[in-house]
Amino acid sequence: MTHLASKATALGTAVLCLLTVPAHAATPPKPDLTGVNGALRTALGQGAPGATARIDDHGTVQQAAAGVADRRSGRAISNADRFRIGSVTKVFSAVVLLQLADEGKLDLDGSVDRYLPGLLPDRHITVRQVMGHRSGLYDYTDDMFAQSVPGFEAVRTKVFTYRQLVDRALRHARTNAPGAAYAYSNTNFVVAGMLIERLTGHSVRTEYENRVIKPLGLSDTFYVHPATSIPGRHANGYLTPDTAGGPLVDATEQTVSWAQSAGALISSTRDLDTFLSALLRGRLTSAAALREMERMIPVDSTQAYGLGLRRRDLSCGVSVYGHTGAVQGYYTYAFATKDGRRTLTALANTSNNTAVHNTMLSTLESVFCGKAAKVRSVVPVAQRPEDVPPGVVRR
Ligand code: REX
Numbered sequence: 571m572t573h574l575a576s577k578a579t580a581l582g583t584a585v586l587c588l589l590t591v592p593a594h595a596a597t598p599p600k601p602d603l604t605g606v607n608g609a610l611r612t613a614l615g616q617g618a619p620g621a622t623a624r625i626d627d628h629g630t631v632q633q634a635a636a637g638v639a640d641r642r643s644g645r646a647i648s649n650a651d652r653f654r655i656g657s658v659t660k661v662f663s664a665v666v667l668l669q670l671a672d673e674g675k676l677d678l679d680g681s682v683d684r685y686l687p688g689l690l691p692d693r694h695i696t697v698r699q700v701m702g703h704r705s706g707l708y709d710y711t712d713d714m715f716a717q718s719v720p721g722f723e724a725v726r727t728k729v730f731t732y733r734q735l736v737d738r739a740l741r742h743a744r745t746n747a748p749g750a751a752y753a754y755s756n757t758n759f760v761v762a763g764m765l766i767e768r769l770t771g772h773s774v775r776t777e778y779e780n781r782v783i784k785p786l787g788l789s790d791t792f793y794v795h796p797a798t799s800i801p802g803r804h805a806n807g808y809l810t811p812d813t814a815g816g817p818l819v820d821a822t823e824q825t826v827s828w829a830q831s832a833g834a835l836i837s838s839t840r841d842l843d844t845f846l847s848a849l850l851r852g853r854l855t856s857a858a859a860l861r862e863m864e865r866m867i868p869v870d871s872t873q874a875y876g877l878g879l880r881r882r883d884l885s886c887g888v889s890v891y892g893h894t895g896a897v898q899g900y901y902t903y904a905f906a907t908k909d910g911r912r913t914l915t916a917l918a919n920t921s922n923n924t925a926v927h928n929t930m931l932s933t934l935e936s937v938f939c940g941k942a943a944k945v946r947s948v949v950p951v952a953q954r955p956e957d958v959p960p961g962v963v964r965r
Contacts, residue, residue, distance in 0.1 A: 598888045598907060599940030601625050603632050606916075606936045609929050610636040613918050616925040619808055619818070620647030623916040623933050624839035626847065633839075639805040639919065641818070649839045652790050652804040653917055654826065655902045656895025658842060659835040663762045664701055664878025665849060666777045668859040675769050678862060678877075682761060685768055689736060689761070695748045697765065700758045701877040702867060708742035709755035710735055714828060718812050718922050719819055722898045726824045729796040732767075735760045735828070752867050752875060756832040759878070763831025774831045786848055790838035796825040800836050807899020810922040818920065821899035833897055839915035842904040846892055850910030864891065864908075880905075886939035890914075896921050901930055907938065914938070 603625075610621040613636075620637030639647040670676040676685070682700060683693040690707070699705045715721040739757040746753060763774050770777055775793040783791050792801055800822065808818035826834035837845075852860055866874035866881050874881040882905065883889045892905035892913075901921050906913040914937040918930050935943035 598938050602936040602941045606634045606933050609933045613926045613929045617923050618918040618920045618926045621918040622649050624649045625914050625937050626843045627912045647805050652800055652836050652838050654897045654900045655835050655837045656833045656897040658893045658895040658902050658904050659833045660759045660878045661893050662778055663831045665854050666766050668855045670769050672856045672859050699749050700761050703754045703758055704749050706744035706746040707755050707757040708739045710738035711756050725828045730827045732760050732764045759832035788841040790841045792836045795834045796827050798823045805919045808920045809898040842915040843913040846906040846913050847910040850906050884939050885944035888938045890938055
């Protein structure tokens with residue numbers, strides 16, 4: 571064999587190795603910041619006033635931002651702006667519950683009825699089923715926000731008790747028998763908030779602060795319910811109306827009482843990167859509790875759900891862990907590699923806009939699959955996963 575031929579064979583073997591090593595076992599390719607910037611600009615073209623992304627890759631931070639935080643003043647949006655994180659709140663609630671399990675105060679396989687007697691009609695519903703959206707409890711936000719703008723304006727300044735929210739859910743038939751199927755429902759994480767308050771004797775605010783916010787030094791993270799303002803520098807949020815071409819509604823000021831422990835936290839891209847990395851690196855719970863959180867039930871061909879934690883399987887074979895969030899005016903994307911060493915938090919300051927949502931999801935491809943990302947074009951409505959009720963984007 572000539573020298574050249576042996577080199578060619580070695581190269582061939584190397585290429586073959588690269589192709590056969592399972593992608594999840596390999597280090598993900600370098601983040602593609604050009605792809606991220608392109609996605610943010612596309613989101614602007616699709617109606618988002620502003621969009622940002624912050625990547626922390628083994629301690630190296632890269633940031634991108636496009637558009638405005640405030641349409642009236644025209645102030646540019648940046649990664650220093652705070653915003654409403656919607657369902658990323660569920661990860662915080664799950665962490666508190668898992669810490670309580672670590673302390674021996676909560677049995678994940680115990681019945682909710684054991685801790686909150688008489689709350690739910692079915693005594694067989696377990697804590698684990700609630701945290702994994704397998705309880706069958708109807709999502710009261712489905713009818714609350716059937717009409718996006720009127721639904722929002724009807725609750726913008728309302729203050730609900732947890733029980734009122736659960737009662738709204740119980741007016742509807744359950745979606746499945748306990749444990750029988752995955753069906754995403756905010757009701758589950760309202761029950762989670764009730765469990766936290768019952769087991770600790772404190773508000774969820776106190777528990778988020780003492781167990782997560784203070785220990786990690788998350789200085790942009792707040793639970794202010796039922797106050798309606800975001801403290802300090804923040805991005806305004808703009809709800810897209812259901813009627814095409816209608817004016818955006820500034821939804822920044824609201825109690826978010828309709829979500830509470832299912833979605834009312836305020837944070838920043840930096841704090842969410844720090845939070846997810848700490849969680850996945852085992853700094854917030856025992857290793858055993860983290861494993862429970864990461865035990866996933868498939869949602870569809872590209873997603874799975876654990877306990878308050880989503881997994882998304884990307885086009886290059888890399889899987890990422892975190893959560894999406896959607897409250898009026900804000901789409902949030904907070905995901906990390908399983909080892910917590912690379913994190914992405916992205917934000918668009920609009921919601922109820924499927925095109926913007928799909929574009930923002932493509933930032934995950936750019937960040938975790940790099941230039942090789944096969945960015946999927948806008949998913950036709952008919953192909954949307956089962957856990958997305960009509961009009962509510964919740965992937
Ligand atoms: C509420 C309606 C959607 C939003 C919702 N939000 O369930 C929770 C959440 C808190 O963040 N879930 C996300 C409204 C999706 C998740 O878990 O990933 N939509 C809007 C409508 C639709 O009103 N008619 O888009 O602003």
